[in-house]
Amino acid sequence: NAGVTQTPKFQxxxxxxxxxxxxxxxxxxxxxSWYRQDPGMGLRLIHYSVGAGITDQGEVxxxxxxxxxxxxxxxxxxxxxxxxxxxxYFCASSYSGTNTGELFFGEGSRLTVL
Amino acid sequence: xQKVTQAQTEISVVEKEDVTLDCVYETRDxxxxxxxxxxxxxxxxxxxxxxxxxxxxxxISGRYSWNFxxxxxxxxxxxxASQVVDSAVYFCALSxxxxxxxxxxxxxxxxxxxxx
Numbered sequence: 001n002a003g004v005t006q007t008p009k010f011q012x013x014x015x016x017x018x019x020x021x022x023x024x025x026x027x028x029x030x031x032x033s034w035y036r037q038d039p040g041m042g043l044r045l046i047h048y049s050v051g052a053g054i055t056d057q058g059e060v061x062x063x064x065x066x067x068x069x070x071x072x073x074x075x076x077x078x079x080x081x082x083x084x085x086x087x088x089y090f091c092a093s094s095y096s097g098t099n100t101g102e103l104f105f106g107e108g109s110r111l112t113v114l
Numbered sequence: 115x116q117k118v119t120q121a122q123t124e125i126s127v128v129e130k131e132d133v134t135l136d137c138v139y140e141t142r143d144x145x146x147x148x149x150x151x152x153x154x155x156x157x158x159x160x161x162x163x164x165x166x167x168x169x170x171x172x173x174i175s176g177r178y179s180w181n182f183x184x185x186x187x188x189x190x191x192x193x194x195a196s197q198v199v200d201s202a203v204y205f206c207a208l209s210x211x212x213x214x215x216x217x218x219x220x221x222x223x224x225x226x227x228x229x230x
Contacts, residue, residue, distance in 0.1 A: 031216040031217075033216065033217050035220075040123075040222060041222060042118075042120075042205060042220040042221055042222040042223050043205065043207075043218075043220040044220070045213075045217050045218070045219070048213065048216055048217050050214060050216050056213075058217065088157070090159065092218075094216070097209075097214060097215035097216050098147045098149070098164070098209035098215045098216070098217075098218065099145075099147065099166075099209075099215040101164070102149065102161045102164050103149075103161075103217075103218060104161075105151075105158070105159040107157065107158050108157055108158065
């Protein structure tokens with residue numbers, strides 16, 4: 001059982017480049033979300049989705065795009081990377097929300113923007 | 115708006131000491147859920163506990179215990195007889211109605227260092 005899978009685990013970008021962080025889950029979870037973790041800041045919500053075709057912004061959405069075309073996948077796109085986007089990114093999923101259970105997290109993707 | 119405050123940035127203890135990690139939260143919801151996650155040096159997030167706002171019973175799981183007090187909006191976590199393997203960053207988190215209980219608001223975390 002793979003759970004929540006994030007790729008790549010490590011990535012170095014130059015300012016202005018674009019890339020997509022992939023997130024896939026095989027647990028048939030409806031709810032998925034992206035967080036970024038910066039030193040001393042905890043985890044902050046970027047975007048989230050409560051089902052295929054439905055997305056919404058979190059606390060720090062600027063510079064990121066998402067879409068949810070399937071239940072399994074929730075990619076996070078950086079259109080023009082900036083050094084401020086250097087961070088560790090976590091994808092999470094849950095079956096039907098925290099009122100029924102926990103969030104399951106991927107192992108994280110460490111992104112460095114030079 | 116929701117907010118979670120973990121006032122202790124870093125705690126250092128010697129093995130076998132008891133340690134309490136504090137968590138204070140703010141929410142206007144009457145129904146909400148509180149969580150603790152552990153992040154060891156390897157970086158993954160490990161789920162420890164989930165508690166709903168209607169259940170104020172304290173919970174014990176082995177060396178871990180949690181004290182939930184709605185009157186003070188606190189959800190503190192105690193490790194009894196700490197071990198080196200407990201060294202990690204611990205996050206307290208809150209989930210409420212604004213996101214349909216689909217996401218978490220995290221505190222900034224408390225780094226626990228347990229030395230032998």
